[in-house]
Every structure is written in C-alpha cells, then in structure tokens.
Amino acid sequence: MSTSPAHMSEARRYSQLRAHLSYLKLNDAFEALPRVLDQARGENLSLTAALERLLEIEVEATESRRLAARERFACLPEPWTLSDFDFSAQPGVDEKLIRDLATLRFLDDASNVLFVGPPGVGKTMLSVALGRAAVDAGHRVYFTTAAELAAKCHKAALEGRWKTCMRFFAGPRLLIIDELGYLPLPEDGASALFQVINQRYLKSSTILSTNVGIADWASAFGDATVAAAMLDRLLHRAAVVGIDGPSYRLRHHQNHADSLRQGVNARVS
Structure with a gap:
C-alpha cells in the first residue's frame, strides 16, 4: 500500500x-x-x-x-495556612493586622515581622502560614530555629565557610527565625544572629518569633550592645505582633481530650 x-x-x-x-x-x-x-x-x-x-x-x-x-527549600515544619488558624480561639491576635501581613506587602519594602509572646499562643503557626503564602506567591523562603541558625553559623566558621553561610542566609526573600529565646544560644550565637540580620537589613524581610519581651533582650542574650544593634535593625521597618492570650496549643489538646471523653461517655451510656 x-x-x-x-x-x-x-x-x-x-x-x-x-x-x-x-x-x-x-x-x-x-x-x-x-x-x-x-x-x-x-x-x-x-x-x-x-x-x-x-x-x-x-x-x-x-x-x-x-x-x-x-x-523543599523552605523547610516549613507544617503545611499550615492562614485558614488553619482559629482567631476566635486566640483573642490576643490582631486579625486585621495578620490578614494585612498575608497580602505580603511587607516584602516589597523589606519590612520585618516580630511575633512576641509566651509559648503555645500561635507564633510559629502564624509564621509558617505567612511563609506558606510567600512560597505560593513565588518567593524564596527559608525556615529555621534560632538554635539551628546559630549551630550552622558556628559549624561554618569552624570549617572556613563563614562567607558561604552568610550568603545562604542572605538569599531568601523571606527568612523565618523561630523560637528565639527558647534555648540559650552558644557564646557566639547572638553575634551570628546579628550578622545574619545585619546583612538582610533593608534588603530582605525576616519573620522572627520569640518568647522574650523586647525590653528583656539585653539580659536574655547576655550582650546589651549586640541586642540593641539587632533590635535597631529589626524594628526600623517592622510589624510587632504581641500575643498575650491563652495557649492555642493547649486549648487544641483540651478540645481533643474533651471530644474523646464525650465519645467514651456516649459508648458507656
């Protein structure tokens, strides 16, 4: 054919x-x-x-x-979004401010966000939710704890990779530093944290969550000069979100326990 x-x-x-x-x-x-x-x-x-x-x-x-x-690069610890946060369960959170931050306008002028409050009130969840929004919007985001950041910087200094490490932390459009103040930083930890924040100053945004009130940073980090310099750069362009309410996490666990108890009682009756 x-x-x-x-x-x-x-x-x-x-x-x-x-x-x-x-x-x-x-x-x-x-x-x-x-x-x-x-x-x-x-x-x-x-x-x-x-x-x-x-x-x-x-x-x-x-x-x-x-x-x-x-x-993958962001290393966000949970898949949380802002819709997962129950504002009615945490009246200490300014919902209007959080929703404005979720527009990501703060990234345009390299502003920072500080979540300050006791453990369990939702600081990490809100930080991750904003990070998730930034990832979805096409921005490069990286999540770390303050202790992990200090450890990576210390290791890099010992191995002669300090400049490479600083370039890495300078790179993301949004850097999230969680749990500042929960664990004591090593001797050079506060200095390393300051240098990371200093090189991002007026260039890229940082979200930082801490259980240490701003007035107590000098005593908490053991170096008043470094603490003051760090705060000066962080607060120059920043939204400070103070959360002073009940533990969001404990309330969730309590609600879960109550649901289980009700289920057991229903089966017994």
Missing part, C-alpha cells in the same frame, strides 16, 4: 515537532502532543488554540515543579 506525499509530509512534520519538543526539553508538552492533536481534531480547534493548549500544559507543569522546589 502506497502513502501519498501529503501524508508523508504530515508524518515528517509530526516527527520533527516531537524532536523539537524533546530537544528543547519541553517534556510535558512532548508527552501531551498526541492528546492535544486529537483534541484539536475532535473539537475543531484552530492552530492558535491548539498551540496555546499545548504550551499551557508545559507552563503548568513547570510552575508545579518550581513550587515543589520552593517548598
């Missing part, structure tokens, strides 16, 4: 198109090409509409991969 020149030409074009997609590493478009061509014939799509549909598949796949990469 013979094949007409027109059919041979279409076959060659199809083969060449697949080769082009493969060469350009448009792998998702490569895989979707047969399906899109079938849809184009079945739905009588124009050439422009078919091409747009094919490239849309590639763009969505690329963005999905980039989002996954940003999520």
Whole structure:
C-alpha cells in the first residue's frame, strides 16, 4: 500500500515537532502532543488554540515543579495556612493586622515581622502560614530555629565557610527565625544572629518569633550592645505582633481530650 506525499509530509512534520519538543526539553508538552492533536481534531480547534493548549500544559507543569522546589527549600515544619488558624480561639491576635501581613506587602519594602509572646499562643503557626503564602506567591523562603541558625553559623566558621553561610542566609526573600529565646544560644550565637540580620537589613524581610519581651533582650542574650544593634535593625521597618492570650496549643489538646471523653461517655451510656 502506497502513502501519498501529503501524508508523508504530515508524518515528517509530526516527527520533527516531537524532536523539537524533546530537544528543547519541553517534556510535558512532548508527552501531551498526541492528546492535544486529537483534541484539536475532535473539537475543531484552530492552530492558535491548539498551540496555546499545548504550551499551557508545559507552563503548568513547570510552575508545579518550581513550587515543589520552593517548598523543599523552605523547610516549613507544617503545611499550615492562614485558614488553619482559629482567631476566635486566640483573642490576643490582631486579625486585621495578620490578614494585612498575608497580602505580603511587607516584602516589597523589606519590612520585618516580630511575633512576641509566651509559648503555645500561635507564633510559629502564624509564621509558617505567612511563609506558606510567600512560597505560593513565588518567593524564596527559608525556615529555621534560632538554635539551628546559630549551630550552622558556628559549624561554618569552624570549617572556613563563614562567607558561604552568610550568603545562604542572605538569599531568601523571606527568612523565618523561630523560637528565639527558647534555648540559650552558644557564646557566639547572638553575634551570628546579628550578622545574619545585619546583612538582610533593608534588603530582605525576616519573620522572627520569640518568647522574650523586647525590653528583656539585653539580659536574655547576655550582650546589651549586640541586642540593641539587632533590635535597631529589626524594628526600623517592622510589624510587632504581641500575643498575650491563652495557649492555642493547649486549648487544641483540651478540645481533643474533651471530644474523646464525650465519645467514651456516649459508648458507656
């Protein structure tokens, strides 16, 4: 059976198109090409509409991969979003301020956010929720605890990688430093934290959560000069969110325990 020149030409074009997609590493478009061509014939799509549909598949796949990469880099400890936070359970939180922060406008002028309050009131959850919003918006985010940051800086100094370590912490558009004051920092920890904050000053945003009141930083970190310099840079452009309410975490555990108790009582009765 013979094949007409027109059919041979279409076959060659199809083969060449697949080769082009493969060469350009448009792998998702490569895989979707047969399906899109079938849809184009079945739905009588124009050439422009078919091409747009094919490239849309590639763009969505690329963005999905980039989002996954940003999520891996961010190291957020939980998948919390702002919708997970129960503002009615924590009246100590200024909901209007938090929702304004969730617009991420503070990233535009490299402002900082400080969550200050006792353990369990939701500081970490809110920090992670804002970090999650930034990741979804396409920003580079990194989460660490103050103790982890100090340990990484100390190790880098011993191994002669101090400048590399500083560049790493300077890189993210948003750096989240959690649990400042929960554990004592090593001797050079406060200095390392100051240098990280100093190099990000007026360039990138930092979210910091702490159980230490601002007035007590000097005594808590053992170096009044470093503490004052750190606060000067953090507070120059900052939203300070003081949370002085009941433990959000303990309330959650209490509600869970009450639900279990009610279930047991219902079965017994």
